[in-house]
Amino acid sequence: AFKNRVFSGVQPTGNLHLGNYLGAIQRFVEMQKTHDCIFCVVDMHAVTVWQDPHELKNQIREVTAAFLAAGIDPKAHIVFNQSQVAEHAELAWIFNCVARMGWLNRMTQFKEKAGKDREAASVGLFAYPNLMAADILAYHATHVPVGEDQKQHLELARDIAQKFNNDFAESIAAHGFGDAFFPLPEPLIQGPATRIMSLRDGTKKMSKSDPSDLSRINMTDDADTIAAKIRKAKTDPEPLPSEAKGLEGRPEADNLVSIFAALSGRTPAEVLGEFGGGPFSTFKTALADLTVARVAPVTAEMQRLIADPGHIDAVLADGSARARAIATPIMDAVKDVVGF
Numbered sequence: 001a002f003k004n005r006v007f008s009g010v011q012p013t014g015n016l017h018l019g020n021y022l023g024a025i026q027r028f029v030e031m032q033k034t035h036d037c038i039f040c041v042v043d044m045h046a047v048t049v050w051q052d053p054h055e056l057k058n059q060i061r062e063v064t065a066a067f068l069a070a071g072i073d074p075k076a077h078i079v080f081n082q083s084q085v086a087e088h089a090e091l092a093w094i095f096n097c098v099a100r101m102g103w104l105n106r107m108t109q110f111k112e113k114a115g116k117d118r119e120a121a122s123v124g125l126f127a128y129p130n131l132m133a134a135d136i137l138a139y140h141a142t143h144v145p146v147g148e149d150q151k152q153h154l155e156l157a158r159d160i161a162q163k164f165n166n167d168f169a170e171s172i173a174a175h176g177f178g179d180a181f182f183p184l185p186e187p188l189i190q191g192p193a194t195r196i197m198s199l200r201d202g203t204k205k206m207s208k209s210d211p212s213d214l215s216r217i218n219m220t221d222d223a224d225t226i227a228a229k230i231r232k233a234k235t236d237p238e239p240l241p242s243e244a245k246g247l248e249g250r251p252e253a254d255n256l257v258s259i260f261a262a263l264s265g266r267t268p269a270e271v272l273g274e275f276g277g278g279p280f281s282t283f284k285t286a287l288a289d290l291t292v293a294r295v296a297p298v299t300a301e302m303q304r305l306i307a308d309p310g311h312i313d314a315v316l317a318d319g320s321a322r323a324r325a326i327a328t329p330i331m332d333a334v335k336d337v338v339g340f
């Protein structure tokens with residue numbers, strides 16, 4: 001039996017946005033009550049596309065600050081950055097040898113991120129899901145809270161764990177690890193905010209890499225910027241429906257209602273109970289006020305923390321040491337099982 005343990009990560013690639021906050025970070029905060037949690041700034045994933053070294057350092061601190069500002073407790077749980085724990089890379093190599101080319105060829109995120117010129121993409125971008133599997137399985141994590149965009153990668157992590165358990169079944173048993181060395185990690189993709197969409201295009205997810213800054217609410221936006229972006233958010237000409245099923249086929253309206261629901265802890269039906277039948281202008285004003293009320297304190301606390309990089313680096317160093325203490329014996333056991 002595996003201990004209930006959560007692992008999840010956020011890339012330090014800049015433009016941390018409301019989708020990351022609602023789809024991931026806010027959920028991490030909740031999970032602390034019920035699980036032992038490991039939250040990772042996945043800097044080794046970030047460099048699968050080129051990052052300016054000076055910016056990267058700042059962005060690692062910014063994501064860490066967001067974790068802490070949102071309410072993650074780095075003493076009761078673990079907060080660290082991936083590159084400080086060598087076991088991630090070591091286990092990823094083993095998984096490069098377990099996963100099949102055909103499995104990775106099916107990953108839609110690689111196709112999206114590599115774009116048309118696949119030959120020019122880094123090998124790391126292609127192998128990214130193997131590193132993600134290693135992130136989770138190096139801790140024998142059982143639960144992984146993520147947004148909808150990570151579902152396929154989580155399925156791959158389960159396939160890798162299963163194939164490792166099968167390929168090495170005899171050795172696993174011989175070394176006294178029973179019939180499964182790795183747990184099959186469960187994705188936790190729940191709530192109204194598993195896929196927050198762009199404010200400019202209801203068919204695309206809100207993303208760090210969207211060239212339009214109007215497409216997303218950044219966690220560092222001030223109140224006026226947030227209000228302006230919500231006012232300019234794309235909508236359709238109809239009033240808001242009074243029931244949730246009326247949101248079908250209306251991605252922009254659905255998205256704004258989902259954001260309101262996630263920020264207020266209400267269901268979309270409850271939100272429509274209040275605003276349904278009314279014009280978008282009234283709803284947008286209320287949504288802007290709510291977003292500012294929820295985001296501004298987090299932003300202010302992030303800024304306070306970022307002003308003291310020494311403190312953030314100390315949190316990461318402490319978290320890394322505690323992460324290593326879990327991952328090292330697991331990696332040692334993997335080496336025994338593999339025959340190293």
Ligand code: ADP
Nearest residue numbers: 010011019020023024146147194195196206208
């Ligand atoms: P991004 O996809 O913005 O580059 P990451 O890959 O670092 O960010 O993802 C960090 C977490 O945020 C993941 O759990 C991911 O599923 C979640 N996430 C990213 N974008 C969204 C979104 N638009 N809506 C909900 N969750 C999201």
Ligand code: NA
Nearest residue numbers: 011147149150
């Ligand atoms: Na992502």
